[in-house]
Amino acid sequence: MIVAGVMSGTSADGINVALVRVPARGRGRPRHTLLAHEEYPFPAPVRRAILAMMNAELARVADLARLNFLLGELYAEAVAKTARKYRVKIDLVGCHGQTLYHQGTAELFLRRKLAVTWQTGEGAVIAARLGVTVVTDFRPADIAAGGKGAPLVPFLDYLLYRDPPHDGRAGRAGPQRIAQNRIAQNLGGIANLTAIPAFASLRQVIAFDTGPGNMVIDAVMDELFGKRFDRDGKVAASGHVLDSVLSQLLRAPFFRQKPPRTAGREEFGREYVNRFLQFCHGASKPDILATATALTTQSIANAIQRFVLPRFRSRQRGNHQMIASGGGTKNLTLMAMLREKLAPLGVELHVSDEYGIPAEAKEAVAFALLAYETWHRRPSNVPSATGATRPAILGKISYA
Ligand SMILES: Nc1ncnc2c1ncn2[C@@H]1O[C@H](COP(=O)(O)OP(=O)(O)O)[C@@H](O)[C@H]1O
Numbered sequence: 001m002i003v004a005g006v007m008s009g010t011s012a013d014g015i016n017v018a019l020v021r022v023p024a025r026g027r028g029r030p031r032h033t034l035l036a037h038e039e040y041p042f043p044a045p046v047r048r049a050i051l052a053m054m055n056a057e058l059a060r061v062a063d064l065a066r067l068n069f070l071l072g073e074l075y076a077e078a079v080a081k082t083a084r085k086y087r088v089k090i091d092l093v094g095c096h097g098q099t100l101y102h103q104g105t106a107e108l109f110l111r112r113k114l115a116v117t118w119q120t121g122e123g124a125v126i127a128a129r130l131g132v133t134v135v136t137d138f139r140p141a142d143i144a145a146g147g148k149g150a151p152l153v154p155f156l157d158y159l160l161y162r163d164p165p166h167d168g169r170a171g172r173a174g175p176q177r178i179a180q181n182r183i184a185q186n187l188g189g190i191a192n193l194t195a196i197p198a199f200a201s202l203r204q205v206i207a208f209d210t211g212p213g214n215m216v217i218d219a220v221m222d223e224l225f226g227k228r229f230d231r232d233g234k235v236a237a238s239g240h241v242l243d244s245v246l247s248q249l250l251r252a253p254f255f256r257q258k259p260p261r262t263a264g265r266e267e268f269g270r271e272y273v274n275r276f277l278q279f280c281h282g283a284s285k286p287d288i289l290a291t292a293t294a295l296t297t298q299s300i301a302n303a304i305q306r307f308v309l310p311r312f313r314s315r316q317r318g319n320h321q322m323i324a325s326g327g328g329t330k331n332l333t334l335m336a337m338l339r340e341k342l343a344p345l346g347v348e349l350h351v352s353d354e355y356g357i358p359a360e361a362k363e364a365v366a367f368a369l370l371a372y373e374t375w376h377r378r379p380s381n382v383p384s385a386t387g388a389t390r391p392a393i394l395g396k397i398s399y400a
């Protein structure tokens with residue numbers, strides 16, 4: 001069976017499509033093969049509209065309805081284009097959709113405590129255009145089961161990175177090799193990690209959002225240079241970190257919060273960046289960029305020290321590996337800072353490409369596999385990661 005996974009993340013930079021082959025039958029967890037991956041940037045007006053719709057003051061309900069159908073069309077076109085290019089016939093689509101609002105922790109609303117989430121991109125449109133079954137809206141079922149609705153990628157992280165591998169790939173952790181504690185770190189708009197101790201069962205996996213990934217860097221670039229992002233980290237590379245600003249930022253309650261925890265534009269969006277820029281008042285542009293970049297890397301290192309290393313049995317140096325993915329891996333300054341901050345913790349930095357998954361494709365692959373599980377009526381949330389009280393079958397199905 002060939003499943004297309006479609007991801008468009010909080011960066012609102014574009015659509016990632018992964019075509020994944022999953023054996024139709026077979027016992028246990030399926031072994032999958034990534035056949036192709038393509039990325040389609042959103043046209044600038046679409047990106048502006050998406051960002052506006054995430055802003056309560058600017059969003060109008062008619063436009064929200066329109067955006068839902070427009071994104072359905074764009075997702076379908078992206079999948080169709082990829083399938084044509086690689087001459088592949090698709091059997092199923094898993095589409096994450098565009099998050100407009102995510103509040104994983106219950107808050108009072110009309111006298112009820114509710115956790116809520118909202119992804120847009122109409123599945124019925126995708127199904128109609130492509131003529132195949134489509135799974136969308138993965139997060140609500142986990143929230144309904146008492147979870148935070150995020151993160152959902154740990155399902156794939158566990159399949160990919162648990163060491164020793166227990167899906168039949170024999171013998172890689174022989175006596176001559178010590179099993180690794182692994183941290184899958186995604187560097188999207190938000191940065192989130194999945195920690196998989198050596199020999200872990202699925203229940204021992206922890207996962208949470210560490211804080212901003214590229215979101216603050218992108219917004220600062222937009223504000224100071226009118227650019228979408230700091231290409232290759234060049235601007236940050238020419239600046240110096242403003243240490244006092246950085247330590248002030250890291251004192252925010254979010255960074256102290258115990259996992260599971262989630263973040264989004266609600267925490268690190270426009271308002272946050274305005275405050276950040278006020279703190280940096282008078283500093284040079286490169287220094288501001290360097291500081292935004294260090295905020296990402298230092299918050300990751302702190303989270304690992306506080307919440308992850310205590311869960312790893314082996315404290316031996318060199319037994320901890322981080323495997324990074326997401327667009328942030330292309331930011332060389334971010335990666336250099338991260339490597340430097342992880343070294344004293346005994347964590348070695350790698351990129352997911354080394355493990356056969358291009359860094360920018362991983363989340364799209366995850367939603368292909370989540371759709372596959374849903375198609376088979378199997379649960380795929382990881383309760384230890386989301387805080388759900390039980391496993392849940394994720395998503396809603398649109399039939400062609
Ligand atoms: N060449 C590059 N140099 C620096 N940053 C990059 C580069 N390519 C992509 N990025 C960063 O990656 C982000 C997109 O990452 P992605 O994993 O798609 O995030 P999301 O899941 O939030 O959409 C961009 O907004 C940008 O910040």
Ligand SMILES: [Mg+2]
Pocket residue numbers: 007008009010011012013014015
């Ligand atoms: Mg993206």
